[in-house]
Amino acid sequence: MAQGMRTAAGRTADGTVPGANGSETVDGSEPAASKGLDGFTREELHALLADMLLYRRFEEKAEEAYAIGKIGGFCHLHIGQEGLAAGSIKPLRDDDLVITAYREHTQAIAKGISPGAAMAELYGRVDGCSGGRGGSMHLFDTTVGFWGGHGIVGGQIPLGAGLAWAIKYRGGDQICLCFMGDAAVNQGAFLEALNMSAIWHLPVIYVVENNGYGMGTAFSRVSATEMEARSGAYGIPAHTVNGQDVVATYRFFEELAERVRSGAGPQFVNAVTYRFRGHSMSDPVSGTYRSKEEVDSHVEAQDPIKILRDRLMDSGLLTQEELEALDAEARALTDEAADFADASPLPDPSTLYDHVYAEINRHGRLFLDGRERGPAGGTHG
Amino acid sequence: MAELTYREALNAAMCQEMDRDDSVFLMGEEVAEYDGAYKVSRGMLERYGDRRVVDSPISELGFTGLCVGAAMAGLRPICEFMTFNFSILALDQVINSAAKMLYMTNGQVPVPIVFRGPTGAALQLSAQHSQACETYYVHAPGVKLVTPATPADAKGLLAAAIRDDDPVAVMEGELLYNVRGEVPDGEYVIPLGVADRKRPGDDVSIVTHGKMVHVALQAAAALAREEIEADVLDLRSIRPLDVDAILESVARTNRVVYLEEGWPFAGVGAQIVALIQDEAFDDLDAPVVRVTQADVPMPYAKNLEQLAKPGVKAVVEACKRVLYL
Numbered sequence: 259m260a261q262g263m264r265t266a267a268g269r270t271a272d273g274t275v276p277g278a279n280g281s282e283t284v285d286g287s288e289p290a291a292s293k294g295l296d297g298f299t300r301e302e303l304h305a306l307l308a309d310m311l312l313y314r315r316f317e318e319k320a321e322e323a324y325a326i327g328k329i330g331g332f333c334h335l336h337i338g339q340e341g342l343a344a345g346s347i348k349p350l351r352d353d354d355l356v357i358t359a360y361r362e363h364t365q366a367i368a369k370g371i372s373p374g375a376a377m378a379e380l381y382g383r384v385d386g387c388s389g390g391r392g393g394s395m396h397l398f399d400t401t402v403g404f405w406g407g408h409g410i411v412g413g414q415i416p417l418g419a420g421l422a423w424a425i426k427y428r429g430g431d432q433i434c435l436c437f438m439g440d441a442a443v444n445q446g447a448f449l450e451a452l453n454m455s456a457i458w459h460l461p462v463i464y465v466v467e468n469n470g471y472g473m474g475t476a477f478s479r480v481s482a483t484e485m486e487a488r489s490g491a492y493g494i495p496a497h498t499v500n501g502q503d504v505v506a507t508y509r510f511f512e513e514l515a516e517r518v519r520s521g522a523g524p525q526f527v528n529a530v531t532y533r534f535r536g537h538s539m540s541d542p543v544s545g546t547y548r549s550k551e552e553v554d555s556h557v558e559a560q561d562p563i564k565i566l567r568d569r570l571m572d573s574g575l576l577t578q579e580e581l582e583a584l585d586a587e588a589r590a591l592t593d594e595a596a597d598f599a600d601a602s603p604l605p606d607p608s609t610l611y612d613h614v615y616a617e618i619n620r621h622g623r624l625f626l627d628g629r630e631r632g633p634a635g636g637t638h639g
Numbered sequence: 640m641a642e643l644t645y646r647e648a649l650n651a652a653m654c655q656e657m658d659r660d661d662s663v664f665l666m667g668e669e670v671a672e673y674d675g676a677y678k679v680s681r682g683m684l685e686r687y688g689d690r691r692v693v694d695s696p697i698s699e700l701g702f703t704g705l706c707v708g709a710a711m712a713g714l715r716p717i718c719e720f721m722t723f724n725f726s727i728l729a730l731d732q733v734i735n736s737a738a739k740m741l742y743m744t745n746g747q748v749p750v751p752i753v754f755r756g757p758t759g760a761a762l763q764l765s766a767q768h769s770q771a772c773e774t775y776y777v778h779a780p781g782v783k784l785v786t787p788a789t790p791a792d793a794k795g796l797l798a799a800a801i802r803d804d805d806p807v808a809v810m811e812g813e814l815l816y817n818v819r820g821e822v823p824d825g826e827y828v829i830p831l832g833v834a835d836r837k838r839p840g841d842d843v844s845i846v847t848h849g850k851m852v853h854v855a856l857q858a859a860a861a862l863a864r865e866e867i868e869a870d871v872l873d874l875r876s877i878r879p880l881d882v883d884a885i886l887e888s889v890a891r892t893n894r895v896v897y898l899e900e901g902w903p904f905a906g907v908g909a910q911i912v913a914l915i916q917d918e919a920f921d922d923l924d925a926p927v928v929r930v931t932q933a934d935v936p937m938p939y940a941k942n943l944e945q946l947a948k949p950g951v952k953a954v955v956e957a958c959k960r961v962l963y964l
Contacts, residue, residue, distance in 0.1 A: 389745030420708015450701025622832020622879030
């Protein structure tokens with residue numbers, strides 16, 4: 259971890275804060291560290307930090323693997339936005355549903371897909387969570403409530419409404435968290451889905467990961483209004499949360515999820531965040547649409563991992579040694595995931611036609627590419 | 640057997656399936672309070688309530704996506720399009736979501752949904768309301784398509800479509816809704832992928848689907864007056880496709896006309912011709928001829944519309960052409 263990045267006073271050169279590390283215990287009182295922060299215990303805060311470190315290291319490993327050709331196609335990294343993944347998904351119940359777009363590696367892991375199964379999917383291997391058929395943009399594991407992984411901007415929004423519809427139809431008390439990028443709110447699918455969610459009072463939270471740019475186009479250039487105004491036409495309450503502050507984000511979603519579970523109806527969340535990398539691996543970090551200075555200033559001051567680290571250290575809830583141990587654990591998990599992906603075989607070529615259809619009807623041909631062709635020159639016989 | 644209209648037969652199929660499975664629901668524009676734009680869902684709101692018979696806003700992309708999402712979660716939506724023309728707005732959810740979901744999730748997420756409504760032209764509805772949409776749907780692996788031509792087929796095929804675990808488009812016809820015919824009582828399901836010989840004959844095969852079955856039968860009657868016996872094969876199901884039935888007919892008549900309501904370019908007939916030349920080339924005594932809509936958007940003027948639509952006269956001429964008469 260980089261050290262000395264923060265601006266708050268009181269930090270020593272090694273990143274620790276004088277008087278921390280349980281020094282308050284000298285008088286025999288409860289260590290400050292065990293009291294926690296904002297209602298979180300020290301252990302819970304460490305867990306959130308560990309989650310974000312895992313997401314960061316996972317994405318950095320994906321970046322490396324992409325560079326050497328182990329991952330192909332499009333690969334959209336979530337670096338810079340980890341606070342939102344942890345803060346919005348970790349408060350959910352296991353049986354709640356998450357659906358999202360294509361910058362979803364960390365969200366998949368947050369909902370319960372193992373880093374190994376996620377990395378193997380990025381590698382296009384048989385042990386990937388989608389069997390190597392989906393790739394980076396289509397991570398799925400419905401057994402943990404992660405419903406993809408969708409590649410058409412805004413396409414997942416009506417699907418999320420449909421998942422919520424099914425919850426309501428069956429009288430369940432789960433909720434659906436439906437993520438989208440800021441650009442997706444300009445799609446008709448968004449408008450149509452919000453309207454239907456409102457008239458049918460669906461248990462869904464629409465979360466805009468507002469990183470300010472749809473690929474290389476600033477949101478302000480393609481929207482006549484502020485993001486918060488986008489749900490008002492449908493009577494859906496809008497909320498804004500700082501996605502870089504994982505603690506605040508967690509508390510916010512914890513409360514909102516329970517409200518929706520209790521029948522509050524659809525909600526719209528403008529989660530403000532920032533993407534530290536290019537739109538996808540094939541795009542530059544900065545250049546034509548945003549300056550290097552802009553990116554650098556966000557990396558400096560708006561890194562969700564640094565923000566939590568510094569708060570914990572300032573409060574005596576984290577030592578440098580603990581931080582290093584958490585990071586080492588994240589790196590180890592990521593290395594393990596990459597090794598798992600590397601060792602996993604490519605899908606068996608004989609499975610090419612598997613899962614095109616769930617039901618192969620007893621009559622007629624479903625595939626018209628000649629695969630089922632009769633003997634040359636022959637007829638049906 | 641009861642004599643029902645095609646419209647009543649579709650209604651009977653939906654009720655049959657909604658009675659046996661609570662996960663089946665109907666959503667679309669005007670399906671509930673209005674009883675359906677073409678009255679196919681007459682009485683269903685009263686019978687099943689607004690939980691299961693749901694008026695949607697005019698948001699084809701949105702409600703189709705919502706239905707696909709509900710199907711992903713294991714419900715069995717019947718997603719009604721007032722006409723398939725309007726479903727073009729929804730094709731992202733049909734093609735990118737419904738058709739591909741099972742594959743890209745490695746079998747985790749089936750999408751047991753039915754898309755239904757009329758396809759093709761009615762009378763003087765002009766370009767945007769008069770197109771056959773079959774090709775848009777069957778082009779994508781992952782979707783199935785059936786095209787019932789009679790009331791009995793409407794009941795049996797729609798029931799099968801609702802029970803199927805894949806996305807199935809059921810393409811009906813505005814001009815078919817009032818057609819009457821005998822329909823089996825009680826539970827009636829026709830397996831997907833089984834063609835039906837609507838008229839036997841050994842001289843020439845007219846292979847077709849959907850509303851054009853009736854045009855083919857009229858053409859066959861005209862040909863019979865000239866002592867030419869046409870075999871009218873109704874595919875009923877385009878995907879899965881009853882290849883055996885096609886090849887059997889070709890082997891018997893050695894002469895084939897494909898009749899469809901849609902445009903010729905990359906149309907259903909193009910696929911059938913490719914299949915026949917690939918697998919039954921030696922059975923042919925003449926090149927296969929296709930009769931289709933003229934390769935133009937549907938015009939409004941009565942005389943131009945007549946010219947653009949595939950009709951009995953064109954089918955008769957095509958049959959004579961493959962017979963070298």
